[in-house]
Amino acid sequence: MSVSIVQKYNVPGPRYTSYPTVPYWEEEKFHLDDWKRTLLQSFKESNATEGISLYIHLPFCESLCTFCGCNKRITKRHEVEDPYIAAVIKEWKLYCDLFPRKPIIKEIHLGGGTPTFFSPENLEYLIKGIFQYATKAEEHEFSFEGHPNNTTKQHLQKLYDLGFRRVSFGVQDYSPKVQEAIHRIQPFHNVAKVTFWAKEIGYTSIGHDLIFGLPFQTLADVKDTIDKTKSLQPDRLAFYSYAHVPWIKGNGQRGFKDEDLPKDDEKRMLYEEGKKQLAQNGYHEIGMDHFALENDSMFTSFKEGKLHRNFMGYTASKTQLMIGLGVSSISDSWYSFAQNEKTIEDYYTHLADNQLPIFRGHVLTPEDLIIRRHILNLMCQFTTSWKDKALDFPELPSVLASLEEMQEDGFLTIQDDTITVTEKGKPFVRNICMAFDLRLIRKAPETKLFSMTI
Structure with a gap:
């Protein structure tokens, strides 16, 4: 691929987990009543036929990874777990009070932050709290993001017993120099351990998240990371382009200099090499940045034309209604979007007043x-x-x-x-x-978006 082609098309652009993208929402026209109206419309149209999806944002992390663009709260104080879970369950009950009948949950995804920051017992309390007010779809898909450094066998077993069959582990890159730059020291042994535990327990879809374009990352690093990855045989892979957006995320992405990042042609070469190696090892390209073995549900969904994309990324099955619970989560009724408050304090304040913690949205x-x-x-x-x-x-x-x-x-x-x-x-x-x-x-944007x- 010529340098001119890469440079020609390497422009700022959305990742399209939604349309319209968040910067183009007409927030001034949005009202909470709009969200409730479209929520009920979508629920009535789809709950009985396909169920609904839940995304639950668990924002706490014990340390800051400087590549991360997620909404998170850095703390080592685990006493934050109980009040946060209570708040999420309360938010969910406010939704269930609006519904004319019990919701049927087809998908749950626990994202973060670091979901495995929470103890296995508290995660069990959360999921059981959700199902006080809902029923489980027969063909459900529950998934969570696990940090290889703190995911225990107890985490994996407890969530498996609750119906979870898919887990994704954040790997990024195995190079010590890259890991130091992004403040994510994570030995291969830790990833291998949790991957083998998940296989042993019976998870049917184990994913690894890899990133190309990280600071100091070389072609040799990508080859080594994928060599190590294929030895573990995860069922699916995300192979993302590093999104460098320090103007949005503040100092969280300033742990290195801009000149430390691979650029244009060099960065694209990292992707092309990674993609080639994955194909040689039986991984098929699915949508954008995703790869799966033929036994994985994402491969089947792609082949059958059922692959879906929303704020959780790609999912193997579609639900018209997705509710986001927790701080900063985004909900989608298909007809409108609604985002929760971005700070934990504002989130708690709304719930204390028995109000849905929504601060902006858009009606399509x-x-x-x-x-x-x-x-x-x-x-x-x-x-x-x-x-x-x-x-x-x-x-x-x-x-x-x-x-x-x-x-x-x-x-x-x-x-x-x-x-x-x-x-x-x-x-x-x-x-x-x-x-x-x-x-x-x-x-066109007047500032970096x-x-x-x-």
């Missing part, structure tokens, strides 16, 4: 819903179509015209009423989606 317009569908199609299946006239829109001709250069560069094909992303174009799917992003096109696409 009819145009938003059409564009959202096209972007979801491209992100999940690498293709989209407007054969169904309900997916046509007035600006489509100009969108297609803007994609002609990418077609000439071999990233996609446009035939009749269908766009298909080529193998060469898959690493540039964010750029392709940006051509559909009418809100971004109409109002997004990470680079490559």
Whole structure:
């Protein structure tokens, strides 16, 4: 791949876990009543047929990883666990009081922060508290993020007994120099131990999260990390581009200098080498930045055209309604988005007043819903179509015209009423989606909002 192509398309752009993206939400038009109305509409349409999803944000970490862009609270004081879990359960009860009947939960994902900061007993208390007011779907998928340094066998066994079958471990990179730069000292032995425990207990989908483009990371580092990873045979992998957004996350991403990061062509080479090694070891590319073995549910979902993407990332099954619980969590009714307060103190204050802790949101317009569908199609299946006239829109001709250069560069094909992303174009799917992003096109950012696409 030529340097000119990489430089040409390496621009700031969204990761499209939603459309519209958060900076383009019309917050001034949003009211809590809008969220409740669309919440109930979506619940009535989908609860009985597909159930709902829960994302539960557990924000505490004992130390700061300087690559991390998540909402977190650094503390070693574990007495914070009890009041936080009580608050999450209270928030969930406020939702359940709105529903006309018991919700059926199809998916739960525990994210963070560090979910395994919490004791196994407290995680059990949390999940049992959730199911005081809900029932479990027959074909459910419960997952959590585990930190290899503090995930115990008791964590894994307790969550397995509660119905969890998928776990992802944050690995990032095995190079000691890289680990020191990102403040995440994590020996291979720790990752191997928790991976083998999970296999022994019976988890059916074990994932590792890797990152390319980290400070001081070299081609040899990526090769070594993937060699070590393949020896453990996780069922799925996330191989993310490091999102360097220190202007958003403050000093948390200032543990190294900008010049310590691999740039443009060098960074893309790390991805291409990693992707090649993964393919040689039986991992299939799924959507953007994800890879899976053929036995994994994500591979099956991709092949069957059922892969879905939301604020949790890629999921093997779709639910129309996703509720985010906990500080900073984002909920999605399909018709609107709502985000919780970002500080724990503000989150607690709302709940003390028996109010949902929401501070902003967006109600999707009819145009938003059409564009959202096209972007979801491209992100999940690498293709989209407007054969169904309900997916046509007035600006489509100009969108297609803007994609002609990418077609000439071999990233996609446009035939009749269908766009298909080529193998060469898959690493540039964010750029392709940006051509559909009418809100971004109409109002280009005046400040830095997004990470680079490559």
